[in-house]
Amino acid sequence: MGLDNRKKEVLQAIVDDYVATCEPVGSKALIDRHDFMVSSATLRNDMAELERMGYLEQPHTSAGRIPSDKGYREYVNSLMKVDHLSDEEGREIKEKLGKSFDEIASLLKAASAALADQTGYISLAVTPKLTSSYLTQLKMLMIEPGKVLVVVVLSAGVVKNRMVRIPDFLTQEQVAQISNAVEQGLSGMPLSEISLITVATAAKDNQKVELPDALLNQVLYEAYTAIKQADNLDVYMDGKHRMLSLPEFSDTKRAQGLFDTLSHDGLVAGYVDEVAQQDGKKEYMIRICQEITLEGLDGCSFITTTYNVGGKVAGNIGVIGPKRMEYSKVISQINFVRMMIDEQLKQ
Amino acid sequence: MGLDNRKKEVLQAIVDDYVATCEPVGSKALIDRHDFMVSSATLRNDMAELERMGYLEQPHTSAGRIPSDKGYREYVNSLMKVDHLSDEEGREIKEKLGKSFDEIASLLKAASAALADQTGYISLAVTPKLTSSYLTQLKMLMIEPGKVLVVVVLSAGVVKNRMVRIPDFLTQEQVAQISNAVEQGLSGMPLSEISLITVATAAKDNQKVELPDALLNQVLYEAYTAIKQADNLDVYMDGKHRMLSLPEFSDTKRAQGLFDTLSHDGLVAGYVDEVAQQDGKKEYMIRICQEITLEGLDGCSFITTTYNVGGKVAGNIGVIGPKRMEYSKVISQINFVRMMIDEQLKQ
DNA sequence: GTTTAGCACTCGAGAAGGTTGAGTGCTAAA
DNA sequence: TTTAGCACTCAACCTTCTCGAGTGCTAAAC
Numbered sequence: 001m002g003l004d005n006r007k008k009e010v011l012q013a014i015v016d017d018y019v020a021t022c023e024p025v026g027s028k029a030l031i032d033r034h035d036f037m038v039s040s041a042t043l044r045n046d047m048a049e050l051e052r053m054g055y056l057e058q059p060h061t062s063a064g065r066i067p068s069d070k071g072y073r074e075y076v077n078s079l080m081k082v083d084h085l086s087d088e089e090g091r092e093i094k095e096k097l098g099k100s101f102d103e104i105a106s107l108l109k110a111a112s113a114a115l116a117d118q119t120g121y122i123s124l125a126v127t128p129k130l131t132s133s134y135l136t137q138l139k140m141l142m143i144e145p146g147k148v149l150v151v152v153v154l155s156a157g158v159v160k161n162r163m164v165r166i167p168d169f170l171t172q173e174q175v176a177q178i179s180n181a182v183e184q185g186l187s188g189m190p191l192s193e194i195s196l197i198t199v200a201t202a203a204k205d206n207q208k209v210e211l212p213d214a215l216l217n218q219v220l221y222e223a224y225t226a227i228k229q230a231d232n233l234d235v236y237m238d239g240k241h242r243m244l245s246l247p248e249f250s251d252t253k254r255a256q257g258l259f260d261t262l263s264h265d266g267l268v269a270g271y272v273d274e275v276a277q278q279d280g281k282k283e284y285m286i287r288i289c290q291e292i293t294l295e296g297l298d299g300c301s302f303i304t305t306t307y308n309v310g311g312k313v314a315g316n317i318g319v320i321g322p323k324r325m326e327y328s329k330v331i332s333q334i335n336f337v338r339m340m341i342d343e344q345l346k347q
Numbered sequence: 348m349g350l351d352n353r354k355k356e357v358l359q360a361i362v363d364d365y366v367a368t369c370e371p372v373g374s375k376a377l378i379d380r381h382d383f384m385v386s387s388a389t390l391r392n393d394m395a396e397l398e399r400m401g402y403l404e405q406p407h408t409s410a411g412r413i414p415s416d417k418g419y420r421e422y423v424n425s426l427m428k429v430d431h432l433s434d435e436e437g438r439e440i441k442e443k444l445g446k447s448f449d450e451i452a453s454l455l456k457a458a459s460a461a462l463a464d465q466t467g468y469i470s471l472a473v474t475p476k477l478t479s480s481y482l483t484q485l486k487m488l489m490i491e492p493g494k495v496l497v498v499v500v501l502s503a504g505v506v507k508n509r510m511v512r513i514p515d516f517l518t519q520e521q522v523a524q525i526s527n528a529v530e531q532g533l534s535g536m537p538l539s540e541i542s543l544i545t546v547a548t549a550a551k552d553n554q555k556v557e558l559p560d561a562l563l564n565q566v567l568y569e570a571y572t573a574i575k576q577a578d579n580l581d582v583y584m585d586g587k588h589r590m591l592s593l594p595e596f597s598d599t600k601r602a603q604g605l606f607d608t609l610s611h612d613g614l615v616a617g618y619v620d621e622v623a624q625q626d627g628k629k630e631y632m633i634r635i636c637q638e639i640t641l642e643g644l645d646g647c648s649f650i651t652t653t654y655n656v657g658g659k660v661a662g663n664i665g666v667i668g669p670k671r672m673e674y675s676k677v678i679s680q681i682n683f684v685r686m687m688i689d690e691q692l693k694q
Numbered sequence: 695g696t697t698t699a700g701c702a703c704t705c706g707a708g709a710a711g712g713t714t715g716a717g718t719g720c721t722a723a724a
Numbered sequence: 725t726t727t728a729g730c731a732c733t734c735a736a737c738c739t740t741c742t743c744g745a746g747t748g749c750t751a752a753a754c
Contacts, residue, residue, distance in 0.1 A: 024746090027746075028745080028746075029745090038696095038697070038698085039698055039699080041697075041698055041700090042696080042697055042698070044746090044747070044748075045697085045748095048747085048748075058746095058747090059706095061704050061705060061706095061746085061747065062704045062744090062747060063705085063706075063745080063746065063747090064745080064746065064747095102494060102510035106510075136490075137488070139486075139488055141484070141500075143483075143500050143504070144483075144504070147449055147504075149498065149506055151488060151496065151498065151508075153488075153496075157490070157491070157494075159496055161498075161506075163453075164449060165449055241602075241603055241606035244599040244603040244606070245603055249599065252591040252592070252596065252597050252599060252602065255588075255591055255599065255602075256588055256591040256592055259587075259591070260588060263588065371717090373717050373718085374718085375716075376716090385726070386726070386727055387727095388726075388728070389726055389727070391719075392725095392726085394718095395719075407733085407734065408719095408732090408733050408735095409715090409718060409732085409735070410716080410718090410734080410735075411716080411717065411718090
């Protein structure tokens with residue numbers, strides 16, 4: 001049932017060659033480029049066998065073989081060698097991420113850019129899932145009468161802000177008092193426990209000014225929305241246009257389909273998260289072509305990994321490339337970037 | 348020298364047809380689709396003449412004619428009729444922009460999305476140039492020891508924030524005092540007059556705590572940077588991937604060149620601004636193909652217009668499309684969106 | 695049993711040639 | 725100045741042909 005050693009080598013060689021050239025690989029080419037100690041006829045037999053077993057495919061009778069999804073899967077599971085990044089490459093990435101960032105958002109943006117640059121594929125970075133984090137600060141700054149900037153600071157160092165409208169006649173002092181009351185009542189509370197009710201309770205317990213309930217509730221609702229919104233997953237994506245130079249996307253229809261899907265940040269973030277749930281324990285997650293349950297990504301593969309904030313599992317970064325991707329290289333690149341992120345978010 | 352009436356009609360008809368079909372227009376097709384009261388032979392003579400004058404081009408001898416850059420220029424300058432948007436279209440745009448926005452950033456983002464949707468081309472919206480506006484608020488919120496969020500509020504209703512690092516041992520009170528001092532000293536001051544020196548003066552005139560100069564200056568420098576950074580032009584772009592469905596970009600090389608250029612926000616913003624400087628007085632600015640002095644936009648045209656904040660000239664919105672663009676329609680769409688923006692930013 | 699040489703076969707890619715038809719310019723008459 | 729008529733051009737398309745990389749199968753060799 002399993003593959004004997006030579007078959008494994010053959011499959012590996014075919015994947016390597018096909019990844020490099022995007023051309024079906026024939027038995028002769030295989031002999032030329034690798035030093036198998038057997039003849040092409042023998043390889044032909046092996047290849048026919050591999051095809052029968054589902055690891056290879058033939059575009060047409062008189063062409064070479066290309067790996068099937070199953071072939072790629074076998075390759076990433078047991079054949080490829082993930083080795084360390086060359087010093088040179090490590091240095092390049094470090095250069096792009098070298099300076100320290102004061103905000104997760106900028107760090108992720110830079111990481112995404114670096115990853116796209118380095119891999120040549122599409123990179124993505126998703127902000128941490130914040131359900132396990134708690135509120136540390138809430139400030140409401142009156143920008144002008146009726147307009148308030150709500151700044152929400154969460155434990156993981158995430159800062160978000162949102163402009164909201166409130167009744168015109170509320171004074172700066174009143175707003176500040178509400179803001180202080182809510183902050184006092186909620187700071188330290190896990191995001192998951194914050195609801196409209198807890199917000200209201202916090203305000204009323206700590207409030208020193210008297211305001212009609214309806215009015216107060218309106219302001220509190222805005223504060224609540226701002227807090228909840230801080231929990232949204234943001235996605236940073238980069239390198240999309242590089243895909244156009246790949247032969248598999250020389251057909252603009254396909255490229256368009258891909259871009260269409262990718263323009264829905266929510267879909268992508270959701271899918272990344274879903275994958276992370278499924279493969280939670282693994283160092284990195286891989287989805288090959290048909291394994292991707294997200295429409296429009298035909299012919300693509302997906303590699304993601306999880307970075308940590310303050311030691312706890314948090315967000316994801318990853319790469320979307322063609323099925324014919326340099327898996328081992330990309331994995332080591334992603335790992336390296338993840339390590340750099342972890343380093344910066346250590347405490 | 349000038350064009351007689353029929354020649355004008357012929358040119359107009361050719362542009363219209365070519366825009367619609369992206370196929371070279373022949374004399375017969377012209378007769379079929381428009382009711383010229385002359386024969387195709389006559390049109391042939393006119394077309395030959397128009398070609399001699401530089402308004403038309405012929406891809407090859409036995410093909411129809413397509414408009415040259417000069418032809419498009421003549422078309423937009425004096426032939427096309429810019430008419431009002433259909434009620435239907437106006438309604439669609441209004442729907443997308445209908446709700447009021449509390450922040451310029453979100454408004455522009457929505458405007459850009461609506462414009463891209465509506466035109467089917469690439470839209471862009473550039474934040475206002477803020478040199479003529481002044482600082483109204485500056486708040487420094489201590490997020491954790493050593494990390495401060497600087498919130499800058501400008502007169503045009505623009506709010507920006509930036510996380511900065513300061514020495515660890517500064518207390519919340521000290522930061523608040525510096526922040527208050529700077530705000531007090533600078534609020535109402537035009538951005539153009541704010542410099543490291545004015546920031547320092549403001550702080551020292553109003554400061555109540557004593558801090559070593561070197562330390563204070565470090566914090567002030569960060570505040571200054573945050574203020575200056577609020578002046579950066581941001582660009583919101585949308586609809587890029589739609590270009591892939593146009594026949595002129597079925598060649599992925601070209602699409603890639605375009606996307607490459609557009610990924611440099613700074614370049615685009617700078618160019619938009621440059622165009623606005625040149626054509627300042629006009630209701631809308633048009634650059635056709637070769638007229639665009641920005642590399643990588645071969646075959647594209649550019650239509651922009653200027654929106655106002657509080658009655659003063661401010662930022663720009665626009666559309667990038669193929670040279671073969673529905674100029675008159677796009678112009679009316681841009682105008683409509685501009686009006687909607689002006690409306691929201693009236694005061 | 696495994697490997698190999700040999701051979702007939704397959705089939706896409708690309709070149710060569712032919713046809714079609716939309717479009718032209720020119721001329722001569724209206 | 726306009727028009728009909730006609731010869732001419734040339735990309736696009738189709739068909740046909742050749743080429744060669746690659747295959748599977750068989751029978752001999754190891």
